[in-house]
Structures are given as structure tokens and as C-alpha cells.
Amino acid sequence: MLPASAPFPLARFRRTRRTAALRDLTQEVRLSVKDLIWPVFVRDGANLREPVASMPGVERLSVDLVVEAAAKAADLGIPAICLFPYTDPAKKTADCREAWNPENLANRAIRAIKAQVPEIAVMTDVALDPYNAHGHDGLVVDGVILNDETVEALVKMALVQAEAGADILGPSDMMDGRILAMRQALEGAGHKDVSILSYAAKYASAFYGPFRDAVGATGALKGDKKTYQMNPANRDEALRLVARDLAEGADMVMVKPGMPYLDICAAVKQTFGAPTFAYQVSGEYAMIRGAALNGWIDGEKAMLESLLAFKRAGCDGILTYFAPEVARLLRHQ
Numbered sequence: 001m002l003p004a005s006a007p008f009p010l011a012r013f014r015r016t017r018r019t020a021a022l023r024d025l026t027q028e029v030r031l032s033v034k035d036l037i038w039p040v041f042v043r044d045g046a047n048l049r050e051p052v053a054s055m056p057g058v059e060r061l062s063v064d065l066v067v068e069a070a071a072k073a074a075d076l077g078i079p080a081i082c083l084f085p086y087t088d089p090a091k092k093t094a095d096c097r098e099a100w101n102p103e104n105l106a107n108r109a110i111r112a113i114k115a116q117v118p119e120i121a122v123m124t125d126v127a128l129d130p131y132n133a134h135g136h137d138g139l140v141v142d143g144v145i146l147n148d149e150t151v152e153a154l155v156k157m158a159l160v161q162a163e164a165g166a167d168i169l170g171p172s173d174m175m176d177g178r179i180l181a182m183r184q185a186l187e188g189a190g191h192k193d194v195s196i197l198s199y200a201a202k203y204a205s206a207f208y209g210p211f212r213d214a215v216g217a218t219g220a221l222k223g224d225k226k227t228y229q230m231n232p233a234n235r236d237e238a239l240r241l242v243a244r245d246l247a248e249g250a251d252m253v254m255v256k257p258g259m260p261y262l263d264i265c266a267a268v269k270q271t272f273g274a275p276t277f278a279y280q281v282s283g284e285y286a287m288i289r290g291a292a293l294n295g296w297i298d299g300e301k302a303m304l305e306s307l308l309a310f311k312r313a314g315c316d317g318i319l320t321y322f323a324p325e326v327a328r329l330l331r332h333q
């Protein structure tokens with residue numbers, strides 16, 4: 001459809017921009033607190049908060065403080081929180097067994113939040129990178145990231161997360177076949193109502209740098225993730241991956257990173273009409289926050305504009321480290 005318009009001066013586009021009321025009336029998409037998923041970093045200990053140097057304003061929180069943060073997020077109306085553990089290096093092993101320890105940090109955090117703030121949806125990260133010393137999302141043998149063996153490990157990890165009470169599993173590993181394997185295992189174990197939000201189109205991106213700092217994986221990563229994460233040049237492949245993951249039983253899909261991949265967000269939503277999310281990743285956060293802290297841009301306006309752009313692209317929601325701040329700003333709009 002080509003939007004119709006009369007020739008000038010019959011059409012004057014500035015008429016509907018003249019006042020705030022007219023601009024509000026003709027606004028096409030809106031950002032709501034209900035669109036937000038808040039990623040948080042969890043660490044061991046009690047009453048501990050630790051700043052993440054490359055993400056000013058973001059902290060790693062001990063489980064007790066994550067529960068408090070979840071309660072605040074729920075009060076603000078944020079529907080979901082997504083947990084990323086900062087794992088004790090002593091617990092990292094080649095076989096990644098801490099990943100399916102029911103008492104690991106992530107699972108303790110899930111249980112604590114669900115016990116005290118049941119109304120907020122808890123999303124997890126399903127990938128092995130917090131649990132091995134090399135920082136890869138899968139099992140590594142002789143420098144090769146194994147696919148099928150990793151999928152078996154991810155299934156065990158997914159099951160303990162579901163057991164701990166997770167509402168949404170977030171496989172971020174980019175192995176092939178993991179959605180079907182997880183979905184079948186969940187059905188078999190009686191977790192038929194646990195959702196999977198597949199990181200379906202996840203690109204091998206430089207924008208994850210600050211996150212790897214936050215989870216303590218920066219120095220550790222050997223090489224890069226290009227044999228499993230996508231080539232930033234590819235668009236058709238993203239659509240094939242989304243089709244595949246939906247066919248394997250994903251309830252929702254994600255494009256990641258966000259801002260440099262809005263074309264992919266739009267194509268995914270238009271093609272499949274499935275619940276589509278974007279992850280405004282750590283490097284995107286750092287760019288906006290860093291420029292704002294230097295006085296180079298208006299941070300609040302830039303964060304709101306960046307998130308509105310995801311809605312315009314067709315996303316149903318956004319994972320963003322700005323979630324609580326944005327929720328507060330939206331209350332006063």
C-alpha cells in the first residue's frame with residue numbers, strides 16, 4: 001500500500017504536527033512499559049552490588065538484591081526480567097556441569113524471585129558460556145564447538161531452569177536443533193507451559209563486548225563465535241532460522257543485536273507475524289550511556305527514541321538495560 005496524499009497545498013503534512021495533541025493523535029506506534037524485558041546480572045554473596053565498568057549504571061547484584069530489583073521492576077509494571085549469572089571462575093569446567101546444577105546461581109535466583117515476586121515473568125539464558133573457562137556457548141573439543149553434544153547439555157540446563165520455576169527459556173547459544181530438543185524434553189518432563197523465546201537470529205557482533213565484561217567472560221573468550229553466531233551480512237539466513245525455530249516449537253523469537261538490525265526485525269515480523277523481540281545489547285547501551293555521560297547527546301531522549309524505533313520496526317518487545325529508567329520516564333509522559 002502506498003500511503004495516499006494530495007498535492008501541496010491540499011496536503012500540508014505540518015498540519016498534524018502543529019500541536020502536541022495533534023502529534024499524539026496521529027502517532028503510529030507507542031512505547032509502553034509492557035514492551036520491556038529487563039536483563040540483570042546476578043552474582044554470589046549477600047547484599048552485594050558491583051558496578052560493571054563498561055556499562056555505567058548497570059550493576060551485578062547478589063540474589064537478595066536481585067529479588068528487590070525484581071520487586072521494583074514489577075511495581076513499575078515491567079512484565080519480565082532476564083537473568084545472567086556471573087559465575088565463580090572456580091565453578092567453570094570443560095564439561096560445563098555447573099550449568100545443570102539445580103542449585104547454581106541462576107536457578108537460586110529464579111526460585112528466590114518466583115517465591116517473592118511471582119507476578120514478574122522470569123526469563124533465563126540457555127547457553128554454556130558462563131560455565132567454562134573458554135567463554136564459548138558450547139562444549140569445545142580441540143578448538144571445535146560441538147553441536148549435538150552441546151544440545152544435550154542445553155536440554156539438561158533448560159530442564160533445571162524450568163524446574164526452578166522459569167517462565168521463559170532463552171536459548172542464546174545458536175546451536176542447530178536445540179529448540180526441538182528442548183521442547184520435546186519439556187513436554188516429556190511435564191513442563192508443557194514453559195515458553196521458549198529463541199535467540200533465532202543472533203549475529204556474531206562486536207556490540208556484545210560490555211556484556212562479556214559483565215559476566216566475566218572477556219579475557220576468557222578464545223577466538224570468536226563466528227562458527228555458530230550469524231554473519232552480520234546475512235538477511236535471508238535470519239528468516240530461515242526464524243522459520244526453523246518456530247517450526248521446532250519456539251513461542252517467541254528474537255533478533256540480536258537490535259539497533260543495527262532493525263531491517264531484520266521488520267522482515268521477521270512481516271514474514272511470520274510471531275511474537276518478535278529485539279535485544280538492545282550491552283554495546284548499544286554503552287554507546288547511548290557513554291555519549292550521554294559525556295554530554296554529547298541527551299541520554300533520556302536518545303534512549304526513548306531508540307526503543308520507539310524497535311516498535312516502529314514491528315517488534316512486540318525489547319530486552320533493554322534501560323528498562324527501569326524508561327519505565328520511570330514513561331510514567332511521567
Ligand SMILES: NCc1[nH]cc(CCC(=O)O)c1CC(=O)O
Nearest residue numbers: 127129172207208211281282283
Ligand atoms: N550466551 C551469551 C550471551 N547471551 C547474551 C549475550 C549478549 C548480551 C549483550 O551484549 O547485552 C551473550 C554474549 C555472547 O553471545 O557472547
